Amino acid sequence: MEELDQVLERGDSVAILRYLRHNRIRASAEVVQHGQDFVAKGKGSSLGIEAWPVYEQVFLAALDLGETLLAERALGLLRKQFPDSARVGRLVGMQAEAEGTYAVAAEVYKSLREAHPTDPVVWKRWVSLAKAQGDLPEAIKRCNEYLKVFQNDSSAWQELAELYLLTGHLGKAAFCYEELVLSGPSIFSHHVALAEVYAAMGGAESLRLARKHYAQSMELHQGDDNLRSLYGMCSTCHALARCTHKSAHEDKSDAAVNGALFKLAVDKLKSHYRRVNPSMLPLVEVTLLQQAIGDASLQK
């Protein structure tokens, strides 16, 4: 696939906008730079039916950059063309959000939800409105309401998990991430996120669960560049090794596993730095050595 730099180098505004749109890249400055002519100078008609997504794209980018006039102009064009469109209605709400008139936005989203109760995007805007206002419990509430209706929306589960993490509800966040792991068991990032939550929860059981999910993540994404898993695995193994609440029988077998996983993670990390950034390697080795010094089982 073509790289963004190459597309930008060519300077074809339509192609740049199309590339950013299709790849969902939020490069607002570039979008405004290349798209404002289509909106401001009325060149959009040359785009054919591609004009409307471009207007929307420019509108969103203009909101990002605070270019109120440009955003208004783009929205005006879209409202003129699609007066009854829910999609445009959402944009109106977004504009109100950007201007800080949350009440107006809430009103807009409310009316849209009533008119289009199955439109998930309006629900999501409704959640994000609460989040924008800093009302995290309300956002969690609205997100839960949403998930009652759209249970298989992974991104919503992820959002809810992040909201719970923000509010310190680690157990609930872990539940959300488990839902994500269930829906996408082969996605390593879900395992990492879940493992981090378990690791944060602490305790031998949770740490072991964290180690499991780190290990699954390493399994799904083999290689030495899954650094978050590797570091997580090191720290989890370290934490487990230092955990004192365990029986002698468990201790023996688990220590071996723990040591092996720690060694694996350490080896991969070393190989990664040796390959990618050799200057950092001594520092990493010292750090990992420090972790290993604390526990004899990890020094093997």
Place this chain on the structure above:
Amino acid sequence: MPYPCFRRISIFVSFMYLSFLFLIPSVYALYEEDAGKFDWHKSLLGPVCHARFEGNFLLLASSYGAVAVASASNSDGSLLWRQVIPLAAPVALPVRDGGTMDKDEKPAVKVLELVLHPQKRLVMALTRDPSTAALGVWAWRLFDGNLMWHVTVPASGVPLGKRVKAKEGGFLALFPDTVGAVDGETGEIYFLSAVDGTRIWKAPAIELMAVTGVVPVDGGTEKGVVVVGEGSDGKAQAFLVRLGGEKAEKIKSVSFSDGGLISHGTPSLHAFARPAPARSLALLLLSPSSSSSLSAADMQLVNPSGAKATPHGVLSSPIPSSHPSSLSASCLVLSDSGAVVEITLTQGKFMQRLVAPPSSPSLPLAFRAGPYVLRGEENQGPGVEVFRVVDGQSVGRVRGRRSLRGLWAGIRGGWREEEKEGRESDLLVLTVDKAETLVLQTMDDRLVWLREECLADVAQVLIVDHRPPAEGEKRSGTEDVTEALATSPLFEKLLSVVLPPSPSSSSVRDPHFGLTKILLFLCAPSSRLIALLSSHGGTILWTRDLPSVEGREGARWRMVQQGDEVLLVGEGGEGLAIWLDIVTGHEIASLPTLGLTPPAPSSSLLLFPIASSSSSSSSPPRLLLVDTRNATGHRARFLDGSSCAQGALGGREAGTEESLGDRPIFYHTLSTPSSGGASLQTYRLFKPSSAPSSPNWPFQSAVVGASSLPSPSELVVSTAYPDVRETMTAPSSHPLGDGALLLKYLNPYLVALASTASLPPSPPPASLNVTRDEGSQEGRRQGGDEGGKEVSTLYVTLMDTVSGRVLYRVSHFHVQGPVRMRLVENWLIYSYWNCKAQRTEIGSITLYDGFIDRKGLGLFTSPEFKERTSSFDGDASPVALQQTFLFPHPILTLGSTLTARGITTKALLVGFEPGQILLLDRRLLDPRRPTALPLSKTEKAEGLLPYAPHLPVLPPHVVTYNHTLHGLHSLYTAPSSLESTTLLLGVGDLDLYFTRLYPSHKPFDLLPDTFNHVLVSLVLLISVVGVGFLGKAAQAKALREAWA
């Protein structure tokens, strides 16, 4: 977003449709309705002997008795109409092998004079019929050639004198309502009505030795003609014959002291007259003297005799004067030195003026047209020099091609006296050269049209596949090159899908279906080779003059195709061989001499193409030429393109030998002496490997077999050989109605002999398989009743030319020739005239080799019959079935259809009087047509028709439509790449006709006539529009949903 996906699909589908639209035109198709549109007919004239310009019309007459009118303005030289004057009585001629004969043997009506009657707009010809020596006057309407009337005057008069050698003389004198026809032989004058040709009055014979001129008199009441001739005393005499008078009035007798007829007997005395005021007549008589001086006399003056002009040599071309001066007469004289001199007689004095300077060597050709005199020249290459009469200035030169034989000229649209200058470009020059190419050119050397009249003298025809030369290859070196295949623009291709095919679009498709052939015509007397393209209405691809063979004038040429080349072997002198490229006409190789001493008659030379041992295409073509003159020892020449080796072919058997090429080469000699009898001797060519007699000469031949006709009095009248291509592609069996198979006797080495004898039919020898048909038995009974009167009998004998055996023999009684024969696969067809029953009969013989029962061929059964693959296999003769049919017209020639794979039903082509071709289904001529009715179930299943003696001539099966091929004598067929289609070339004396045929009447591999072009185009159009519309609609819907 879903909508770009829809959009892409719609764009893709539209693109596919468009690609489909552009791809279709390259898928060529042939349509049934092409039939009847792409055939062409060439009307020829033969050697042109008279021509006359009349306004925009050009009257032409040829020495083959054809009279035609052409337009001087059209570019293709096509004739507006052509009429061939028939002979009063048919002349029996000996028929040669294949039905061809030399043109000089063919009698034709001589056209003595050709004029246009200006008032009645009738083209009039005075003719002499050589069969009856009768004089004829013919009148056709100028515009459409309808014969208005014709009068024949029987040759009843006594010839004028013994010294008259040219018995063809005759003159026409035209009056507003009457025509005077003067018989130059008898001196009789007939005045005929110009309206209907009824005889008004016959003038008494005039006492003249030879009539040399006739001048119509049209002044006041003295309507009549002045006839000028040579009297018995050697003096020029002039008679005034008044229309409706009772006697010929001798008005003047002029004696020339040293005059007389010149030795070569051409009409030597010429009279020129102008009507003058006061009912007087100015008359100028010219007579060449024996000492190349010229005498002239004025008939009008008191003492005219003895006046002499300065000698300028022998008159060779009469040039009538149109000098407007009254009481004077003038004429232009071409001397033997080439000078043109105007001699004027005014007030009793002769004046002379040089119009064109002498030219040496000059052609004895000159013509006057309006204010110009044209003279043939060869100084700077063949051409025509044009001089102005007024001042003798040369005003131009018209380039010719070859040595000229005839010259005529005319002014476009006629000429009036007041237009004397500035009309050079309107002068039209018509020339005919020694190779009979008729060329009409303008004064500024622009070609108006060109006609190759030597195509009327075709000796041999080859039809070969046309493979256009590679791009960039030039066709220089040949003349008359016409662009062969025009490249068609894409628009035309597109149009060809939507619209029904047009003749112009056929040029694109024809080469793909093998419908474009090159027709090679070898024209005998002119030794020219002309290549015609079968498409484009028979466009001339190239022409080539063959060199004259040293030691013999008018040598006979033969041509053989060898791959992409044609080999021409000249059989005069010591022989000459030339290899030419068929497509371009370029000479590839030649052998200046074949060492044939003394010159061998063409019938004793056999040509065998020998396959090259190396596979490379650049190796020269090889040929073995066997000279069979000496019956005891044949000699052969081996030609390999660059050298010619020769040696004797021994007549002995050798122990071990190598065969030449893939198959052994057999040849035979068939001697048919004119005294009667025929003997066949067969030989085999081989290379002895054990003991080569000479290292340079590897070929030997050995006698294989011999056979002869039982009676030495039998005269062979016709022979026929099968076409090897037909035998090779023929299916080997014929399925019967019950599933059994009749195995055909397919032998490429057959010869059929037709011989006649005027003897009472004798019992046939026991060794010969003789059957008689019903009619012949009837004939024998009749013959017995006549008390042993001699009966003319036809014997048809089939022989094997490898083993020399007689395979079958049949006799017919009361038969007269000509006999036409055609040997196709296992089928012999022959036609003859039954003089007892007064009808044309067609005999049909089929040969079968065996029979396989219905259950004889299966998974577990194999027939006991062993297929015969050699002429030496077994002694049993094939089973022959014979039947006779009646045909309602005299038959001129026989042919058969030939297709690429031999799957299509065979059909017979019958050329019948008066020059048409009939496609006759083979089933109609099947000897197995059952005579017992009703037909059995198996006979019905096989599709056998009940026997009916009369063969129908159904107009839809006449492939020449409304064309008549005058003197049709040969039919040539060639296969195309389409199995259903055969190409046919019919060659007549004066006509060529080419067409496509569907022998099974069902063009099964062509699109039907009812192919709905409009519907297909509409569906295509609607689909394209629909896809565009639906694409737009889908786009709109996708947009609506995306922004809902």
